[in-house]
Amino acid sequence: MRKTPLLLAGALAAPASAGTISITIPQVPVAEYHRPYVAAWIEPAGGGAAQTVFVWYDIKKKGNEPGTKWLSELRTFWRKGGRSLTLPADGLSGATRAPGTYQIPLPASLKTGTYTLYVEAARETGGRELVSVPLTIPAKAARAAGKTELGTVTIR
Amino acid sequence: MRPAFRLAAAAALLACATPALAHRAWLVPSTTIVSGTDDWVSIDAAISNDLFFADHNPMRPDMVKVWAPDGSPAQLQNAATLHYRSVFDVRIDKPGTWKIGTTQSAVMGSFKVDGVDWRVGGRGFGGPGGPARPVAPGATRPAGEGPPPGMQQRPSVATVAEIPANATDLKLTEVIGQNNVFVTAGAPTTTVFQPTNKALEMVPVTHPDELVSNEPAKFRFLVDGKPAAGLKVTLVPGGKRYRDGEGAFDVTAGADGVAEVKWPFAGLFWLNATTTDSHPSAPRATERRMSYTATLEVVAP
Numbered sequence: 538m539r540k541t542p543l544l545l546a547g548a549l550a551a552p553a554s555a556g557t558i559s560i561t562i563p564q565v566p567v568a569e570y571h572r573p574y575v576a577a578w579i580e581p582a583g584g585g586a587a588q589t590v591f592v593w594y595d596i597k598k599k600g601n602e603p604g605t606k607w608l609s610e611l612r613t614f615w616r617k618g619g620r621s622l623t624l625p626a627d628g629l630s631g632a633t634r635a636p637g638t639y640q641i642p643l644p645a646s647l648k649t650g651t652y653t654l655y656v657e658a659a660r661e662t663g664g665r666e667l668v669s670v671p672l673t674i675p676a677k678a679a680r681a682a683g684k685t686e687l688g689t690v691t692i693r
Numbered sequence: 694m695r696p697a698f699r700l701a702a703a704a705a706l707l708a709c710a711t712p713a714l715a716h717r718a719w720l721v722p723s724t725t726i727v728s729g730t731d732d733w734v735s736i737d738a739a740i741s742n743d744l745f746f747a748d749h750n751p752m753r754p755d756m757v758k759v760w761a762p763d764g765s766p767a768q769l770q771n772a773a774t775l776h777y778r779s780v781f782d783v784r785i786d787k788p789g790t791w792k793i794g795t796t797q798s799a800v801m802g803s804f805k806v807d808g809v810d811w812r813v814g815g816r817g818f819g820g821p822g823g824p825a826r827p828v829a830p831g832a833t834r835p836a837g838e839g840p841p842p843g844m845q846q847r848p849s850v851a852t853v854a855e856i857p858a859n860a861t862d863l864k865l866t867e868v869i870g871q872n873n874v875f876v877t878a879g880a881p882t883t884t885v886f887q888p889t890n891k892a893l894e895m896v897p898v899t900h901p902d903e904l905v906s907n908e909p910a911k912f913r914f915l916v917d918g919k920p921a922a923g924l925k926v927t928l929v930p931g932g933k934r935y936r937d938g939e940g941a942f943d944v945t946a947g948a949d950g951v952a953e954v955k956w957p958f959a960g961l962f963w964l965n966a967t968t969t970d971s972h973p974s975a976p977r978a979t980e981r982r983m984s985y986t987a988t989l990e991v992v993a994p
Contacts (some may be wrong), residue, residue: 612992615726616903621880667994675705 556643558590560656561688564636572633573660574607575640576614579672582651588593589626590654591641593633596625605650609627610659613667617655634644638688647674658686717929718752718986719963720794720874721745725902725990727878732785734876739778743939744963745931745988747778754779758796759933761886762878763788789882790902794873794987800853800975802865812849813856813865852971853977859967865867869893870984877902878931890918893983899949904991906959913951914966924966928954933963959993 562573577590592614601685605624609615609650624630652672659665670679680691723735737745738752745755754772761767772781783793801814850856855863869892875885881900888894898911914921924946933939946952956962973981 573948603729603731606728606732609724612726613905613994615728615934620728 541593555645555647556672556674558641558654558656559582559638559689559691559693560641561638562634562658562691563686563688564638565660565686567663569577569662571661571663572635573658573663574611575632575656575658575687576611576619577654577656578614578618579641579644579647579654580617582653582671587655589614589618589622589629590644591665592622592624592626592630593621594624594630596630596632600669607661610665611657612665613655614657639642643672643674643676643692649674654692656687656690656691658683660686666679669691707749713869715748716740716742717744717963717965718795718872719745720752720757720872720988721931721961722793722874722876722988722990725876727785727875727876730786730788730878732878733782734785734793735780735782736874737780739780741941743933744929745961746934749777751777751779752795754781756795757781757793759783760792761787762791762882763787763882764884764887767791783876785876785878788879790875790877790885790900790950792873792875792885796869797868797870797872799868800865800973800978802863802978804856804860804864805862806857806860810847810858811856812847813853814849814851820960834946856977862880863977864976864980865973865978866982867975867978868966868982870986872984872986874988875901888915888918890914890915891974892916892981893924893985895966895985895987901987901989904956904989905994906956906991907994910954910956910991911951912954912964913949914985915950916968917972918968920948921946921966921968922948922950924952924968926952926954926964926966929963929965930957931963956991959991962989962991963987964989 551657557576574594578587579585579683580591580623594608596602608619611619654670654672655667657667664685666683668681668683668687668690670681670690670692672679672692676692682689695736721737738757739747740752741747741749751774754769757769759767759769761949769781771777786792799814803810803812809830827843881902886896888896894915896913896915898913904910914924926944926946927941929939929941944952944954967984969980969982971980
């Protein structure tokens, strides 16, 4: 992937310092497929509090075993911030998504600096994967890719 | 193997029940982390050599207590004692960190009356000092309880108060221990780790429900509220059957009582520390033997 068009696209699509994350949920050829729980958060490069970007989980399932029951399967997200969220969280939580590529704006409140973006996915009867991407604000192009539960994760 | 264990247990009993026996008491929760406050954990509890394989004796559920995150007592539910393990549920209905486990406080030892050896206390079903399960005459003794039939048993008294006035060669040891697991709903809390400043205790620097294999963990050990400097802490990973060696390792607490553990891999670990001193709180005891045990779950990063 060439860097220049990505940067240009980012500059056109989002104002000033804000960037966009692009996340691909891969197709998984299995008989029993469930959409994964996916969460993303940002940690300052030098350490510090994590900021949740989004969490996708089964928001509809209620009753004995509500969708929130399995949030701790996103075990790193859970420790880094998930466990202290009250769900549903306005602007952060949403329903699980089918395989495909999704664009998510970075939080506009991020100050200039260096961070790490983490994306974690966990799938019922499937695996779990954590992908990290170095993040600079103002947003610079960066990418990483998962091997199993996540496809490419790009920042632009 | 079981007759050998039984003989070993009997020998230990005759030699005044050292808790240094290889048998390990353990609790294993179905999970240490739950998302909400409408959840349950199912806990296995047993006594065996190898962790966490239930192949010897169950732990008695009535020895197990539950502390809710605010420190108040909570209930075991659906308890059952099976042949090799017991199992019970705890309903996790409050946010924070729960403690589930056993505490032990007993006095054991020996004395002589007219040249005959007597012992004090007994090795109960669930460990030293635990109450013995009554056995009807002629009935088969449950495995692990005292010497097998035909082996000479020393006369004994149950409590220090029953020691006759003409006893000589009195040697009494106070035995104090605890064995815990921790389950957290939502964000971890620390109320259940509030030290009582009595005997050997662990106060986490790293919360036991926040253990990750690539992050060293620190635990502070106290004896009577003071740092347990130089305390040896043993960690035994579960799953020996899937390796050649047991994989146990020791770490040593510093002057501040803090022991740092670098995890070799993710998994369940049995943490155990023992220490002995000459400051028992029980009257007439001359020695104090203390132990702290916990089962810890370490996740992959």
